[in-house]
Every structure is written in C-alpha cells, then in structure tokens.
Amino acid sequence: MGDPSVVADLAATFTKRRAIMSWSALGKHVCSQVAPVWPLARSIAVNPWWQRRQETIDQVAISEQTLLGTAMLMPADYYRARWQQQIQPEHLARARQLQGSQLSEAELVEALNAAASGATMPSVAQILDSGKKRNTTLPWQTEIVHQLSQFCALWVNYPEQFNGSDSHDALYLAWLDIVRHDRGIELLVGERRVEEQLQQLPRDSEALWQEVAKDLPLNDPHQVEAWLQVVLHDIYGWASVFAQRRWARQLEHSSQVYDELDQLLAIRVAWELICWRLASDNKRQRFIDAWQQLEPRKQLVTEQQQALWVWQRALELSYQDELATQLVSQPMLKGKSKAPELQAVFCIDVRSEPMRRALEAQHESIQTFGFAGFFGLPVDYKISESFIKPQLPGLLAPQYRVTQAKDAEGVAQRTHSWRAASWHRSLESPAGAYGWVEMSGLAKIWKLLERSLWPSPQARIGSEVVRDQTWLIERDGEAATTKELAQLAANALRGMGLTGEFARHVLIVGHSACVTNNPHAASLDCGACGGQSGEVNARVLVQLFNNEDVRERIASVYGITIPAETVFYPALHDTTQQQVSVLGERSLPAELANYLVQANAQAQDEQRQRLPDQPTSSDKALLRRAASWSEVRPEWGLARNASIIFAPREATANYDFAARTFLHSYDAEQDPEGAVLTQLMTAPMVVAHWINMQYYASMVAPVTFGSGNKLLHNVVADGVGVFEGNGGDLRIGLAKQSLHDGKDWYHEPLRLTVVIAAPTDAIDKVIAEQPVVRELVENGWLYLWQWEPAQQQLQERTAKGWSELGARYDLAV
Incomplete structure (x- = not known):
C-alpha cells in the first residue's frame, strides 16, 4: 500500500488542487449567469435574469436581495400607494390564496410598514x-x-x-x-x-x-x-x-x-x-x-419578501382581471361580410395596436394582421463594405445578406450619411461637444435656427440611404435562388396567417421611431429587427411577394396562391409620430390612401393623450416633439406592456387594449401539426418576455438594471453604452424618463401574461419539448393562459397543470 504519510500527502494535494480548481470553475459559472446587453446602435430588450430562468423567480429574488441588495419587487411604499386604489381587497384575497400565504389582510397591510433590511454581503x-x-x-x-x-x-x-x-x-x-x-x-x-x-x-x-x-x-x-x-x-x-x-x-x-x-x-x-x-x-x-451571516441574512430576506410577493401578485391580478373580463365579454366575431380591399401586416409591437384599431375603424373592408416585425427574414443589411446591420432578433443569426446597388446616387447618400454621423458622434462626448462649439462658433447658429424653425428628426445611420431600388439577396456570397426566396416568402405568409383571400392591396408595415439627440434611439425602433428600423425587411419582403417566379413556386410547392391582381406595398409606421406612410413609387388608390390619413389622425390623437404633457392637437405637435434635441420623452416606447395574445384578429378586433398588448395573428385550425405554435412560443413569446422583463427590471432595480437620468448620459466607446456622468460602471437598461412621467410611475412592473387561442394539448406539447418555454412557465417568469374565444373560456397553465380561470375571476365559463 506504500508509506501512509506519502499517501496522505498525495490525498491532501489532490484535495487542495480540486478545491483550487473549483474556484475557477465557480467563477465561470457565475459569469455564465450574466445576461447580454447589446450596443446602443443595436439595442434590444433583454431579461437581465435570463440566464437564471432555470430557478423560480422568487428564488432568484431572494438571492439578488441577499447578496447584492438588488430588488425584484417594488418598495413597500409603491404597493401602499396603490392599496384600495388599483389593488382592491378582492385582489389581495386572491393573491393570498395563490401565494399560499397564511397572513391576514391586516397583517399584509402592516407588513408594508416594516423596515426592509438594507444590508448586503460585502466584498x-x-x-x-x-x-x-x-x-x-x-x-x-x-x-x-x-x-x-x-x-x-x-x-x-x-x-x-x-x-x-x-x-x-x-x-x-x-x-x-x-x-x-x-x-x-x-x-x-x-x-x-x-x-x-x-x-x-x-x-x-x-x-x-x-x-x-x-x-x-x-x-x-x-x-x-x-x-x-x-x-x-x-x-x-x-x-x-x-x-x-x-x-x-x-x-x-x-x-x-x-x-x-x-x-x-x-x-x-x-x-x-x-x-x-x-x-x-x-x-x-x-x-x-x-x-x-450569509444563511441568517438569506432567511431574513425570505421572510420579508413573502408579504411583498403577495402584494406583487395582487397588483398583477388587478390588470389580469380587466384583461380576462375583456376576453370573455363577447364571442368571437365571424369573418367580415365584405371581402377585404386593403390588408395591412403590422409588427406585434404594442404601439401598433392603436394604429391597427384606427385603420380598421375606417371601413369594414380593411383587415390587419400582427407578425414579428422582421417578418421572418433572417437577414442583415450591408450598407457599405465596413458597415453591416442585423435586421433580426438577437436570438437568431442572419442567414442572408441584402444590399442595394453602388451607383453614384447611393455613394453620395452614404458619404453624406457618414459625415453627418461623424458630426453627431463628435458631440456625444463632453470634451468633443465643447471642442466643436469652440471651433465652429457662430457658424453653427444657422443650423440651430434651422432646426428650431423647420424641425426634422435625426435619421438613424443607414436608414437614410435606403432607396426605391431592387434588393440583392445573397447567401454565403451567392445570389439566393428562387427556391430559397419562395421558402422565405411562404414561411412569412404562413407565420402571419395570410394564406388565402388576399386583398387587392396589401401593406407590409415595418416600424421605426424618429427622434433627435437620443443615444438610446434604437430602443424605440423594432426589437424584432435587432433595434433597427423595419423598413428594410418590409421592402425586401414586398419584393419577394411581387416577384412572379416566387409566386409561381409558392403556389406549386406550398399551395398558397396570390391572385395576379394583388399588389404588395412596403410601408413604415413611425411610432413617435403615430403615422403610417407607404414607401416606394407605387401609391394606394385615393380612397384607401385617405383611409390611411384618417387612421393616422385618430392614432395621433390617442398618442397625444397618452403623453405626459398632452401636446396640442396640431398635426405638427408630435413632429416637433420628435425633432426636439431637448425632449427626454419623445414617446413612451413599450412602457406599460403587460400581455401578448396569439389569436385570430377576429377574436380581438373589437377590443381596446390601450397599447399594452402585443397582438400576433394565429389560427390554430391552420396549424394542425403545431409547427407555427412552436415558433410563436419559442421566438415572439420569448422576445415579448425579454421586453417585459427589461421594463420590469429597470423599474424594480434601477441602480443595477436602469440607466439613470438621461440628462447625465455620456456615450462610451463609440456607442457600446453610456456612463451616467463621466465614470463609474456602464449603465444598462432604461432611463427613469422612460418609466416615470415626472410626477409618478407611468409603467407598471407586471410579469407578462401570455394568451394563446390553441388547444391545451398543443400548448402542452410545446412546453414538454422546449425547455426554455417550460422554465418560463413553470418557474413563474410569466403567466400562460389558454383561450377559447368561441366558448368565452380561459384556463391557466402553471407548474401544477391547468386550472379554469372562470371561478377565480367570477367569469362565465
């Protein structure tokens, strides 16, 4: 057996090495729990706790508060201010039951007066x-x-x-x-x-x-x-x-x-x-x-959070009550009696919902659809040899590259764009701003006067060089084949639920936001397009849909026949001005174009009422706001987002969701294998969850996951992020001005409620096969409802299985 002392030394050495290696391994594990944050120009929303979704949300909350002092719940004062206002006794009573709390109503109210421990574990x-x-x-x-x-x-x-x-x-x-x-x-x-x-x-x-x-x-x-x-x-x-x-x-x-x-x-x-x-x-x-004291500290935090989770659930129930009541208030509408004359496919972004309502209200022959704003095109956009922008969600990698011809006009536009971009970047640092003012002096007075008299939002780099020209679509350096293009087009049509009864005129509506002097401009653009404008995707997809060879292959291979008289048009929804414009040389017939003008006016009126200062009814008010270099709230973005619905538009057409709901078209009858449902629950649902949790985190934990005061931001490292002031850690997340109107919180920190009009067994199949979906549902990161619009029924899926919501909400079932 050898010398016992030598064996003991070898064993001790092995144990020591194992312990040493474990520190490095633990370090890698800790790093693996950090969620990504994208550069400013490609800013997309992310759940900052995404890498910890395998744990229940309350477990993560205990850990974050114990170790870091990072809250995942609002302070007690927030819930106290909403007690018997938004949060009613019936909400608190149901929340107690759902959370399994033994505390009485009086004890829960009293718990809001208890001082929370502010201690954290030290470095x-x-x-x-x-x-x-x-x-x-x-x-x-x-x-x-x-x-x-x-x-x-x-x-x-x-x-x-x-x-x-x-x-x-x-x-x-x-x-x-x-x-x-x-x-x-x-x-x-x-x-x-x-x-x-x-x-x-x-x-x-x-x-x-x-x-x-x-x-x-x-x-x-x-x-x-x-x-x-x-x-x-x-x-x-x-x-x-x-x-x-x-x-x-x-x-x-x-x-x-x-x-x-x-x-x-x-x-x-x-x-x-x-x-x-x-x-x-x-x-x-x-x-x-x-x-x-780590374990005693953890136990104290656990006890303190139990009451707050009841209040958080009650807050969420106050919204869910309204949503559930709305969803079962009337049966699903049958198809419109008149064949559609105009169809419009919008991004599912919550800001599209008011515009879709406004457009549909103009005439019964108008029909809208909701689809992720990159329209299923896994592309990036090559603007120049050195500048390429992704046009798809951060979850995906591009498979195709789209470009436009390098003619004299395009080169001139790019040159102008780069010069303007260089000027703006030079002004983004404090030293650069002072230096340019010192050098340019009076020469810039005219520019400032021009911006005041004739306001014009600042174009995003790359967006202003897009022209009415044929797009080249490549894969691995080779032109994409008709077979590949037809598959892209067919997938898009199926995903948006537009496979039959085409109108004569169909709009593919990308979206963007026009703002000035805003480092976080990309956060207002299309999250599905990687924080870019959706214009490129809309134009490329329209090119595919209008291509005769592509149409023939779609009909022969995929069984989707687009009538010869149907014309697709690219369009852009400017969410800051709430305005839809048709792009390109083709124009809509006068009557349909007028419907669009009227819809813009209706949506703009609703937009003005939602803004904190409620600007005048002038049609230039929103433009002036977007063009103002000093405006900290050009629009609300996706603030107050709270739910996503996958259902036929007929099921939601008569509802006003107050710009709080992502609306994605989905017809379960056209998806017998559940392939589309799987895509929806693993892509748009996850993206909506990321958006929802970014707003949630920026509000409950502003020091860690919010970027602070916009007025103090300085851009760092050519756009990787911002400092608040001139140093400290990089600030991530949303600024307070994106959540707060100056007097009170505008956003509400609610977990996303997902509503799916599909059979429960189809939904369960996706949950069983997709670990990410299962983790989100069963660990409490979001709520999942199954909806039967025709029967006016709702069920909820949790880790324990399905349960009827009718009795809980006292609704008809």
Whole structure:
C-alpha cells in the first residue's frame, strides 16, 4: 500500500488542487449567469435574469436581495400607494390564496410598514472602506470600479492598441500591463503599497485563482460563489457587454481564443486579493464574520419578501382581471361580410395596436394582421463594405445578406450619411461637444435656427440611404435562388396567417421611431429587427411577394396562391409620430390612401393623450416633439406592456387594449401539426418576455438594471453604452424618463401574461419539448393562459397543470 504519510500527502494535494480548481470553475459559472446587453446602435430588450430562468423567480429574488441588495419587487411604499386604489381587497384575497400565504389582510397591510433590511454581503474592498473617514482620498470600491471601467472602455474602443489577442489571458494581461504603470491609484486611495502588490500578481489567470483560493478564508463553495457574484456586481454593466460579445461568438459558431467575461471577473478578483493582503487583522475578521451571516441574512430576506410577493401578485391580478373580463365579454366575431380591399401586416409591437384599431375603424373592408416585425427574414443589411446591420432578433443569426446597388446616387447618400454621423458622434462626448462649439462658433447658429424653425428628426445611420431600388439577396456570397426566396416568402405568409383571400392591396408595415439627440434611439425602433428600423425587411419582403417566379413556386410547392391582381406595398409606421406612410413609387388608390390619413389622425390623437404633457392637437405637435434635441420623452416606447395574445384578429378586433398588448395573428385550425405554435412560443413569446422583463427590471432595480437620468448620459466607446456622468460602471437598461412621467410611475412592473387561442394539448406539447418555454412557465417568469374565444373560456397553465380561470375571476365559463 506504500508509506501512509506519502499517501496522505498525495490525498491532501489532490484535495487542495480540486478545491483550487473549483474556484475557477465557480467563477465561470457565475459569469455564465450574466445576461447580454447589446450596443446602443443595436439595442434590444433583454431579461437581465435570463440566464437564471432555470430557478423560480422568487428564488432568484431572494438571492439578488441577499447578496447584492438588488430588488425584484417594488418598495413597500409603491404597493401602499396603490392599496384600495388599483389593488382592491378582492385582489389581495386572491393573491393570498395563490401565494399560499397564511397572513391576514391586516397583517399584509402592516407588513408594508416594516423596515426592509438594507444590508448586503460585502466584498473585501467594501470591508476595507468601512469605518474610515475619507476627506482627501477615494473609497477603494469607487476607485476600483472607475479604473476598471475606464480600462474596459479603452479595450472595446481601441482593440488594436493591445497585444496578445491570441492569448487566453488577453484582457487580464492588458489590464495588468496598464495598471502596473498607473501611479495615481496609490494617491487616490491613500495606500503606498498598491504598486508593490500589483507587481506580485501572477501573469496567468489560473495562477491568480490559486493564490486567491489560498489566501481568502472562504471554504464553503456556496460562499465562494456568492462572494464572486458580489464582486462581479460592481462592474455588472461591463460584464453584460462582454456577455453579449460571448453570445455573438457562440451564435456565429466562431472560434473563441479568449473569453473577456471570465477574465473581467479575474481582474476584479485580483483587486480583492490586493485588498485582502493590505487589510488589517481586524478588517479580515470583519469580512469573515460578515460571510458567516450569509444563511441568517438569506432567511431574513425570505421572510420579508413573502408579504411583498403577495402584494406583487395582487397588483398583477388587478390588470389580469380587466384583461380576462375583456376576453370573455363577447364571442368571437365571424369573418367580415365584405371581402377585404386593403390588408395591412403590422409588427406585434404594442404601439401598433392603436394604429391597427384606427385603420380598421375606417371601413369594414380593411383587415390587419400582427407578425414579428422582421417578418421572418433572417437577414442583415450591408450598407457599405465596413458597415453591416442585423435586421433580426438577437436570438437568431442572419442567414442572408441584402444590399442595394453602388451607383453614384447611393455613394453620395452614404458619404453624406457618414459625415453627418461623424458630426453627431463628435458631440456625444463632453470634451468633443465643447471642442466643436469652440471651433465652429457662430457658424453653427444657422443650423440651430434651422432646426428650431423647420424641425426634422435625426435619421438613424443607414436608414437614410435606403432607396426605391431592387434588393440583392445573397447567401454565403451567392445570389439566393428562387427556391430559397419562395421558402422565405411562404414561411412569412404562413407565420402571419395570410394564406388565402388576399386583398387587392396589401401593406407590409415595418416600424421605426424618429427622434433627435437620443443615444438610446434604437430602443424605440423594432426589437424584432435587432433595434433597427423595419423598413428594410418590409421592402425586401414586398419584393419577394411581387416577384412572379416566387409566386409561381409558392403556389406549386406550398399551395398558397396570390391572385395576379394583388399588389404588395412596403410601408413604415413611425411610432413617435403615430403615422403610417407607404414607401416606394407605387401609391394606394385615393380612397384607401385617405383611409390611411384618417387612421393616422385618430392614432395621433390617442398618442397625444397618452403623453405626459398632452401636446396640442396640431398635426405638427408630435413632429416637433420628435425633432426636439431637448425632449427626454419623445414617446413612451413599450412602457406599460403587460400581455401578448396569439389569436385570430377576429377574436380581438373589437377590443381596446390601450397599447399594452402585443397582438400576433394565429389560427390554430391552420396549424394542425403545431409547427407555427412552436415558433410563436419559442421566438415572439420569448422576445415579448425579454421586453417585459427589461421594463420590469429597470423599474424594480434601477441602480443595477436602469440607466439613470438621461440628462447625465455620456456615450462610451463609440456607442457600446453610456456612463451616467463621466465614470463609474456602464449603465444598462432604461432611463427613469422612460418609466416615470415626472410626477409618478407611468409603467407598471407586471410579469407578462401570455394568451394563446390553441388547444391545451398543443400548448402542452410545446412546453414538454422546449425547455426554455417550460422554465418560463413553470418557474413563474410569466403567466400562460389558454383561450377559447368561441366558448368565452380561459384556463391557466402553471407548474401544477391547468386550472379554469372562470371561478377565480367570477367569469362565465
């Protein structure tokens, strides 16, 4: 058997190595839980807790509050202000039952008066800062975040300045080389031993993890993982940026030499190691004592949140009551007696719902459909050799590339666009803005006067160079075949439910938002188009639908016959001005064009009433608002979104959903195999959930998942994100002005209610086969209802199965 002492030493060595490796592995696991955030020009909404959807939402809420102080529920004051206003006793009573709470109504009301614990689990840097008055120096945590954030901005904006990009430690080594030459850190934190400690750090991240595991007194893997979450939280904005870069590489199946996110955590951990080595014995003991309180702290948070979850459920019930009552108030309408003369396919965006109502109200021969705004086209748009924009959801990778001819007109337009874009980018930084004012002086007065007298929104880069010209559609550098184009067109027609009874005139309506001086402009554009205008997708799809060869193949292969007299038109819905315009050379007949004018006027009136200052009824009021460089609320975007409905339009046509509902056309009778339903529940439903949770998170956790005050934003690294002020971590999520009207919250933090008009067994089949869908439904990230419009029935699906909603809502069943 050998010498027992040697065996014992080998066993101890193996155990030690295993423990050391586990720290690095735990670090990778913590990084894997970070949700991506896209650059400003391609901004799309994301559920910031997306990578933790395998856990129930209340479990995640306990963890976030315990470790980070990040709330997933509103403060008690918010619910108190809505008690016996929006939240009625019957809502609270049902919420108690659904949450399994034993608390009485009086106890729940009293719980709103209890002071919530504000303590969080500390990093070593925080412990080092505690109990010390700093009049002339910065706190460690502040300086660490500032220094690391500035470094990340340099890394993203000037990658060519860094060597070793082929190393798995590229980011870590670049940081180490820079920080070792930064003499200012010692002065800022008031500690002369920093340079010495930086020199002692290993030039290998795995060796760093070994030193951290050896020095820090955290032996429980749960404590280690929790501590890593705490330290990464300091720089969560940049972590989210690197998570998106990782996401993009994985989506493109690109080779991955190094992972920035894992190294970012290693850098932050390196600072923790330095702080530990510089800490006194007393500070070290305080760190140890604090982390021994992890489980008691978690139990306290669990108890505090139980009552708040009842209030949150009651708030959601107050909305769901109205929705359920509306859905069962009348049977589904039969088909219109008159054949459609005009059909319009809109994006499912909640801002399309008022416009669809307005257009349908003009005449009974008008019919609208709802479909994801990229219209099923997995494309990117090549504007120039160096600039390509994705035109599809972030969940998907483009399969085709669309371009337009490089003639003299196109080149001139692009040149003008780049010059204008360079000017605007130069004004986005404080230093650049002052410099340009100093140089241009009086020469810019005319430009400012022109904008005041003749307001015009600022065009997004690339959008203004789109022309009425044939699109080239390529796949892997080769022109797409008629077979491929016909499949794209047929998939789009099936997805939007337009497979028969075509009108003579059909609009394919993309959407965009026109604003000025708004770094977050992309967040108002089409989320289904990757934060871009949907104009390109609309134009390309219309080209396919009007192509005779494509029509012939659609008819012969897919059984969808488009009448020869049917003409498709590209159109664009400007959500800021609530205006639909037909694009291209073809124009609608005068009568139909007039219907569009009247619908625009009706939708604009509703838009004005929804805005906080309720601008005048002038048809230029919304334009002036969109063109104003000082307007912080050009429109409300998708604020107050609360539900998505998959059903035939006849089932929802007579309802006013007040711009709170995503409406996607779906006819279960035309989908016997459930293929379309699977696509809907794995793509549009997930995208709507992301949007819903971005608004939710920006409201309940504004410090972590909101971007703060728009007036203080400065664009970072050529558009990767914004600082609030001139430093600190990168701010992600929505600004407060996108959620708050200046006096009270405009948005309501409600989880998405998904309503599907399909058989329960078809829905269950998707849930069983799609893990993501199952996690969202059964872990409480959204609500799922099954709707029978003809029978006026509703059922809800939870982890426990199906239950009738009729008795719960006291509705007819």
